[in-house]
Amino acid sequence: MTHRPRLRALAAPLVGALALTGLQFQTAPSAVAANCGSETLTTSAGAVAPGDTLLISGSGFCPGQRLAVKMDFDAYGQLGADPDEEIAEATRGRIEVGADGSFSDEPLVIPRYQSDGKVTEAGTHRVHVLDNDPVTTQFTLFQTTASYAASADVSAATAPGGTVTVSGTGWLDRSSTASSQVGVVLERADQVTIDAAQRLPAFQPHPNAKIWALVPAAAFTAPGEFSSVITLPDGTTTGSTGSTVTFGGHDYRIRLWSGAQLGNGSDITRNVSLSEAAFSVSAPPAVSPPGAKPIKNTKKPAITGKAKVGKVLKTTKGTWNTTVTVKYQWLRNGKTIKGATKAKSKATKKDAKKKITVKVTATKSGWKTATATAKAVKIRR
Incomplete structure (x- = not known):
């Protein structure tokens, strides 16, 4: 087959029209078939994984056109190019349009990553076919699955x-x-x-x-x-x-x-x-100063109230060997309940059949911080 000469760069007006850069095009005879200009492009059904093959079909193109292939504008470079174009990203040749203006099931391996190294994410992508004589730019959408x-x-x-x-x-x-x-x-x-x-x-x-x-x-x-x-x-x-x-x-x-x-x-x-x-x-425990006196718990905090979903539980702060400031943290099966930091806590559906307790942290300036945990109660539905 005789190859037509290629243009090494797009003219500025054409670059703007196609919104794609760096594409190398071919010239073609000025005579065009009657069906030129009614291009349609389709791809194989279903999502394709990066590294696998997408099949591209088209109709309404000019017979003999050789179409460059790109994906997501310029994100992956020119994927469909002939060897003498010396395109590093190319994974296949240009698509040659048949005498009836169509082509069918042309394979394109979907790259695993873009030209800048970014992974091909799952979602909607574009495949483009392009030429410059006659000016042709057509795309269709396809889906990819996650590669990781x-x-x-x-x-x-x-x-x-x-x-x-x-x-x-x-x-x-x-x-x-x-x-x-x-x-x-x-x-x-x-x-x-x-x-x-x-x-x-x-x-x-x-x-x-x-x-x-x-x-x-x-x-x-x-x-x-x-x-x-x-x-x-x-x-x-x-x-x-x-x-x-x-x-x-x-x-x-x-x-x-x-x-x-x-x-x-x-x-x-x-x-x-x-x-x-x-x-x-949870917040880290306060660091006590060197030589600080220890705070000691003399009576553990105690939970009161009906241990049932929808009911409010209360806790005492316990008894300590000095006057202290206390903070509360309610726990479900030993794990922190987000936002439950007051002396009261309402049992929710998440608490059903779980053991609920509360940890009380006592602090005082110049004293060593101490904690005490109440005896757990099991929540009924």
Whole structure:
């Protein structure tokens, strides 16, 4: 087949019209078929996973046109190009239109990542076919599935020094055979920008100070698959598990990074906020001054009221060996109940068949802080 000469760049007006840059086009004979200009484009049914093949079909094009292929405008470069165009991103040749102005089931492998390394996310994408003589730009939408997943178990993350377990599948690098390096960020859930817990400089696991921990190589059970237990900051500002800002007393969430945020240009860039796994961490205990007298509990707090869903429980503050200021924290099966920090707490459906108790923290200036926990009651429906 004789190839027509190609133009190396778009004229400025055409660039604006197509909103696509860097595309190399071909010239074509000025004679056009009667059906030119009524182009339609379709893709194979169903969502396709990155790395798998999408089938493209079209009609109403000019016979003999050779169509360049792009995805999401210029995010992936030119995917359909002939060898002599020397397009690095190309994974196939141009689509050649048949004598009837159509083509059918032309394969396109969906890239796993964009030209800048960002992962191909699940959702709606565009596939474009283009030429410049006659001027042609046509697109259609298609769906992709997720190529990776991540989750977190935060059931043991109720207090400073607790743990979270992060897990993931499909966290592969650009080679698709080796695991990505994964960074774990602990951020305040009530902040729009990333307000992350940071280790002291001597104990930071990575030059990016916002990364609290790295998923160790030993946590990967297969390429791209991991499960790792991460210890939370201990509420102090010293030592290997201390943080630059006191940790606790807020709601937090987990963010997982790979690629650019870790300075790894050969990896795929992911930035995943596990907002569905937000968790509340109690405030760290107050630090008593050296030589402070100990506060002692002489009678434990006691819960009163009917232990039934919908009823209000009350607690005494207990008796102490000195005049104290107290704070309350209600617990369900030993875990913090978010927002339950008063002397009264109403039993909800979540409390049914659970053991409810309350921890009372006593403080006094110049004295060592102390706590006492009331005897638990089991809530009836």
